[in-house]
Amino acid sequence: DAKTTQPNSMESNEEEPVHLPCNHSTISGTDYIHWYRQLPSQGPEYVIHGLTSNVNNRMASLAIAEDRKSSTLILHRATLRDAAVYYCILSLYNQGGKLIFGQGTELSVKP
């Protein structure tokens, strides 16, 4: 299965931008890139997704490399409520859209 690689943890200061990297070198041309985040003892929450072009929504931005082998989730101004585990995952088109989660990046935000 296509895998993603993320750093185990990152730290940020409140109100500063955060760039969360993800490598997905085995991505196929029809696989979407998804980001979700999870607070302790809660279900994951959808953040953003993209295919080839960069994407923006009210929560974050997604920057996708031209070769699609990596992407970066950008939180423009981190708040304490953004502290969570962030998962970068692929929706595998050739496997019925199956989504395989990795370990994720635990983001801590310092006041």
Next chain:
Amino acid sequence: DGGITQSPKYLFRKEGQNVTLSCEQNLNHDAMYWYRQDPGQGLRLIYYSQIVNDFQKGDIAEGYSVSREKKESFPLTVTSAQKNPTAFYLCASSAGPSSGANVLTFGAGSRLTVL
């Protein structure tokens, strides 16, 4: 409001007992999924269903069973054959791969503890 409801939120089971976790959605989604999460770990896919009366095994299906008799419901049974069932179980749904991106909506989870 549309969403996914999982019940119970907490469940205790004795060894050797089967237990069924409920998952109901009112999002009119075609696809539904069950994931398992162990402490400090990511989510692992147990079973998924893209349409009523059909489902496929995920990466860790052994010791689990599911049914999909209605579009809204996808219950998971943890059988006595599951060697280490204590975990946090998450149900999700999506419009399905035909929607393109297949974005998932998750329930709040069910925490199963085997005594």
